[in-house]
Amino acid sequence: MTYISVIDLLASDAIHQEFTVKGWVRSFRANQFMALNDGSTIKNIQCVVDFENMDEALLKRITTGAAVIVTGVLEESQGAGQRVEIKVKTVHIEGDADPEDVKRTILSPKRHTLEKLREQAHLRVRTNTFGAIMRLRSKLSFAVHQYFNEHGFYQAHTPIITGSDAEGAGEMFRVSALDLENPPKKEDGSIDYSQDFFGKETNLTVSGQLEAETYALGLGKVYTFGPTFRAENSNTSRHLAEFWMIEPEVAFNDLADNMDLAEDFIKYVIRYVLEHCQDDLEFLENRLVDEDKKKPQAERATMLLREKLEFVIANNFKRVSYTEAIAILRDSKPNKKKKFKYLIDEWGADLQSEHERYLVEKHFECPVILFDYPANIKAFYMRLNEDGKTVRAMDILFPGIGEIVGGSQREERLDVLKEKMAALDIPEEELWWYLDTRKFGTCVHSGFGLGFERLVLFATGMTNIRDVIPYPRFPGHAEF
Amino acid sequence: MTYISVIDLLASDAIHQEFTVKGWVRSFRANQFMALNDGSTIKNIQCVVDFENMDEALLKRITTGAAVIVTGVLEESQGAGQRVEIKVKTVHIEGDADPEDVKRTILSPKRHTLEKLREQAHLRVRTNTFGAIMRLRSKLSFAVHQYFNEHGFYQAHTPIITGSDAEGAGEMFRVSALDLENPPKKEDGSIDYSQDFFGKETNLTVSGQLEAETYALGLGKVYTFGPTFRAENSNTSRHLAEFWMIEPEVAFNDLADNMDLAEDFIKYVIRYVLEHCQDDLEFLENRLVDEDKKKPQAERATMLLREKLEFVIANNFKRVSYTEAIAILRDSKPNKKKKFKYLIDEWGADLQSEHERYLVEKHFECPVILFDYPANIKAFYMRLNEDGKTVRAMDILFPGIGEIVGGSQREERLDVLKEKMAALDIPEEELWWYLDTRKFGTCVHSGFGLGFERLVLFATGMTNIRDVIPYPRFPGHAEF
Numbered sequence: 001m002t003y004i005s006v007i008d009l010l011a012s013d014a015i016h017q018e019f020t021v022k023g024w025v026r027s028f029r030a031n032q033f034m035a036l037n038d039g040s041t042i043k044n045i046q047c048v049v050d051f052e053n054m055d056e057a058l059l060k061r062i063t064t065g066a067a068v069i070v071t072g073v074l075e076e077s078q079g080a081g082q083r084v085e086i087k088v089k090t091v092h093i094e095g096d097a098d099p100e101d102v103k104r105t106i107l108s109p110k111r112h113t114l115e116k117l118r119e120q121a122h123l124r125v126r127t128n129t130f131g132a133i134m135r136l137r138s139k140l141s142f143a144v145h146q147y148f149n150e151h152g153f154y155q156a157h158t159p160i161i162t163g164s165d166a167e168g169a170g171e172m173f174r175v176s177a178l179d180l181e182n183p184p185k186k187e188d189g190s191i192d193y194s195q196d197f198f199g200k201e202t203n204l205t206v207s208g209q210l211e212a213e214t215y216a217l218g219l220g221k222v223y224t225f226g227p228t229f230r231a232e233n234s235n236t237s238r239h240l241a242e243f244w245m246i247e248p249e250v251a252f253n254d255l256a257d258n259m260d261l262a263e264d265f266i267k268y269v270i271r272y273v274l275e276h277c278q279d280d281l282e283f284l285e286n287r288l289v290d291e292d293k294k295k296p297q298a299e300r301a302t303m304l305l306r307e308k309l310e311f312v313i314a315n316n317f318k319r320v321s322y323t324e325a326i327a328i329l330r331d332s333k334p335n336k337k338k339k340f341k342y343l344i345d346e347w348g349a350d351l352q353s354e355h356e357r358y359l360v361e362k363h364f365e366c367p368v369i370l371f372d373y374p375a376n377i378k379a380f381y382m383r384l385n386e387d388g389k390t391v392r393a394m395d396i397l398f399p400g401i402g403e404i405v406g407g408s409q410r411e412e413r414l415d416v417l418k419e420k421m422a423a424l425d426i427p428e429e430e431l432w433w434y435l436d437t438r439k440f441g442t443c444v445h446s447g448f449g450l451g452f453e454r455l456v457l458f459a460t461g462m463t464n465i466r467d468v469i470p471y472p473r474f475p476g477h478a479e480f
Numbered sequence: 481m482t483y484i485s486v487i488d489l490l491a492s493d494a495i496h497q498e499f500t501v502k503g504w505v506r507s508f509r510a511n512q513f514m515a516l517n518d519g520s521t522i523k524n525i526q527c528v529v530d531f532e533n534m535d536e537a538l539l540k541r542i543t544t545g546a547a548v549i550v551t552g553v554l555e556e557s558q559g560a561g562q563r564v565e566i567k568v569k570t571v572h573i574e575g576d577a578d579p580e581d582v583k584r585t586i587l588s589p590k591r592h593t594l595e596k597l598r599e600q601a602h603l604r605v606r607t608n609t610f611g612a613i614m615r616l617r618s619k620l621s622f623a624v625h626q627y628f629n630e631h632g633f634y635q636a637h638t639p640i641i642t643g644s645d646a647e648g649a650g651e652m653f654r655v656s657a658l659d660l661e662n663p664p665k666k667e668d669g670s671i672d673y674s675q676d677f678f679g680k681e682t683n684l685t686v687s688g689q690l691e692a693e694t695y696a697l698g699l700g701k702v703y704t705f706g707p708t709f710r711a712e713n714s715n716t717s718r719h720l721a722e723f724w725m726i727e728p729e730v731a732f733n734d735l736a737d738n739m740d741l742a743e744d745f746i747k748y749v750i751r752y753v754l755e756h757c758q759d760d761l762e763f764l765e766n767r768l769v770d771e772d773k774k775k776p777q778a779e780r781a782t783m784l785l786r787e788k789l790e791f792v793i794a795n796n797f798k799r800v801s802y803t804e805a806i807a808i809l810r811d812s813k814p815n816k817k818k819k820f821k822y823l824i825d826e827w828g829a830d831l832q833s834e835h836e837r838y839l840v841e842k843h844f845e846c847p848v849i850l851f852d853y854p855a856n857i858k859a860f861y862m863r864l865n866e867d868g869k870t871v872r873a874m875d876i877l878f879p880g881i882g883e884i885v886g887g888s889q890r891e892e893r894l895d896v897l898k899e900k901m902a903a904l905d906i907p908e909e910e911l912w913w914y915l916d917t918r919k920f921g922t923c924v925h926s927g928f929g930l931g932f933e934r935l936v937l938f939a940t941g942m943t944n945i946r947d948v949i950p951y952p953r954f955p956g957h958a959e960f
Binding site for chain 1: 503504545546574575576578581585587601602605610614618621622626629632634635636637638639640641642653654655656657658660670677679684691694697698699700701706711724731732913916918919920921923924950955956957959960
């Protein structure tokens with residue numbers, strides 16, 4: 001490659017040297033100042049065109065959105081706003097962008113709503129906001145892998161298509177290769193899935209946890225990082241039908257170790273983006289400040305984006321048992337004044353989003369780890385406590401996001417696990433392999449699931465989960 | 481955590497110090513020598529039990545497969561085969577493994593076939609072979625991310641569920657949330673997918689390329705690394721219905737740049753595992769040597785596993801045009817002697833696996849990059865050459881593996897792209913967003929897809945792709 005990226009060029013000290021740079025025109029002022037961006041950074045390189053000595057037809061084709069190849073000399077910039085600029089020798093138009101066509105798209109240089117940007121998700125990554133979000137998302141994703149690699153974890157690529165629907169984490173999508181218009185039938189008239197691709201009914205996974213457990217009991221420390229699916233008709237700003245989940249699972253970790261791991265992990269990846277995404281974070285922070293100006297004082301953020309991230313790193317997550325949380329909520333103002341939609345009056349109640357937000361945003365004002373939940377509101381595989389009524393579950397709640405992590409110590413005792421499955425009518429034949437792990441060298445082990453997009457939401461300060469994944473899938477939407 | 485992993489313990493110099501180590505018993509000889517493994521490495525730590533001073537009931541529970549927590553003092557080992565060992569103070573049995581039950585599983589200490597191991601895929605990761613494979617797979621996966629991160633790429637998480645089936649890379653799985661036993665119907669009796677979750681028919685992706693292209697034209701250099709799917713009834717040792725694919729896509733890269741990238745990338749990740757997986761590679765290499773002893777001389781490998789990997793790093797991949805390859809094949813011995821199943825007699829023939837293997841394994845004896853294929857045997861999005869009959873496609877062929885990479889420079893010209901789509905009856909409405917990228921600042925760009933499991937096959941020396949992914953999906957099999 002004989003050209004240089006904008007990010008490297010902006011950091012270069014090679015004044016008076018010639019460079020070639022390739023990218024897209026963000027703006028072209030006064031027939032002279034071309035702001036060129038190549039996606040490597042949010043910043044543009046200013047390319048100064050000697051318009052008096054350039055072909056006029058060529059000049060006209062330097063328009064917002066056009067792809068160009070610029071060759072010129074790096075010079076110290078006289079103008080404000082940049083240290084260096086390119087004094088252009090030649091411009092080659094690689095691909096035009098007809099201004100009339102551009103006007104009809106979000107590439108046109110004016111303010112577009114996030115809704116509008118979503119409709120043109122194939123172009124939005126060329127905007128400053130979405131370039132910043134997607135670079136940050138990528139760095140955060142890399143930080144996830146690096147954390148686990150440094151800490152002795154192995155990644156387990158657990159299956160996406162699953163023949164088991166026993167986990168019960170939510171509605172599942174069916175996967176089939178049958179001709180659904182005319183499927184083979186059994187004698188009783190029902191579909192004969194034995195003739196389907198896998199010889200049985202299959203679904204898209206809702207979690208790789210059970211398979212990850214089998215791997216943790218061989219490799220010790222493992223994690224998954226892959227897509228998971230929910231066929232739930234949740235038209236909210238926090239839910240996607242397809243999202244990426246991170247699920248570490250560690251042999252010999254108990255619930256306290258699990259909390260330590262989750263907290264250390266989250267702090268590490270946030271520290272990583274603070275260090276590696278300064279320009280994008282600065283842009284996103286300023287964007288939020290602008291957004292806040294339109295809001296009434298009471299609704300404005302109390303911390304700047306980077307302050308918020310620094311705060312998470314600097315402070316211990318508050319660890320609170322479910323039982324303590326219920327006491328706090330029962331005595332809280334919104335409960336006494338009947339402001340909660342679901343009033344808390346006794347132990348055993350499932351916590352709603354309004355309660356989680358109260359605890360995190362009003363009461364503790366920091367990330368909170370809730371643990372030891374009532375057994376009957378949690379999944380079958382969670383370790384039953386000695387009290388016989390709570391399980392070693394934990395949820396991590398984040399300000400503005402709500403639940404970001406859900407995890408538990410797993411029930412390692414074969415007899416207790418079988419009892420819990422029986423009580424929930426989960427057939428042992430379905431999970432024979434899972435039960436096997438409790439027969440052969442079972443041990444204390446724990447893990448959690450972290451919804452990656454919620455982490456990106458938090459780190460970017462965005463508020464709609466559809467804006468932190470390239471092509472969001474939600475009810476009625478599988479475009480692109 | 482107050483204990484140490486086996487990998488750290490084996491590297492420790494803290495002789496006479498006390499440690500706690502947690503893992504599974506691999507063997508227990510002479511009531512004295514316990515080989516303990518925790519998955520962190522293929523190597524075991526020898527734990528020497530003072531059986532004369534230990535409770536007999538406890539001793540009996542130290543059996544292959546049991547989970548134990550051992551506390552003891554690190555000492556220099558007197559025995560052959562290890563530098564250090566643990567002189568045991570206490571053993572806690574965390575989870576038993578009944579020898580009678582173990583006997584019925586692949587955990588029993590004898591030789592099991594790979595087929596048998598596949599049937600117990602939930603336990604096979606506890607064997608030396610699969611522990612080695614899966615650790616190596618994980619390190620290779622990390623190397624992929626590290627390569628792209630170091631080289632200025634951003635990861636784009638392209639969608640798994642897709643509403644588009646225009647790419648035509650193969651049979652797709654249908655995804656639906658409808659009640660398939662009783663789906664809503666339209667007036668003409670066909671299924672009314674407008675009532676399905678996404679309001680239309682959806683499938684599992686066969687490639688993230690088209691979406692990755694939209695991102696490359698904003699962020700410059702991107703890659704995907706996610707699961708892809710084929711509903712093809714391929715019951716071979718090289719095909720899976722669900723597999724992980726790596727797809728880099730780079731703006732302003734032409735086909736030569738694309739070849740450079742692929743070669744550099746492959747060499748980097750192989751170098752990474754050579755450096756980071758020495759113990760596992762040594763084990764896998766010895767395993768292959770043992771396997772080879774059962775084979776006739778002519779079928780044995782000419783290089784040891786690590787020699788083969790070093791060879792790939794040290795040598796340039798041979799770049800050969802399709803036209804040259806056809807000439808070589810036409811004049812080859814197996815063609816003249818009619819040993820090929822599909823004889824090559826003229827330009828335009830699609831290359832079969834037998835031809836690829838001949839080129840790579842007999843003629844060139846090194847990795848080969850074939851390029852400039854006939855347009856009519858390649859996909860619509862590949863850049864048409866000036867000759868009007870070939871496209872800027874490239875395939876990388878590896879010895880023993882066959883095609884490991886398929887890529888191309890993409891057709892960046894809107895008019896040519898539209899013509900090719902029309903000729904193949906691909907409706908423009910389906911890919912309006914893809915065409916948009918050619919309207920707004922289109923540019924030369926290129927990318928490729930690399931099947932991750934084929935890379936793992938190559939790096940481990942395994943021969944069946946079902947043995948390099950935790951829970952393989954293929955016709956009739958979606959267990960676990």
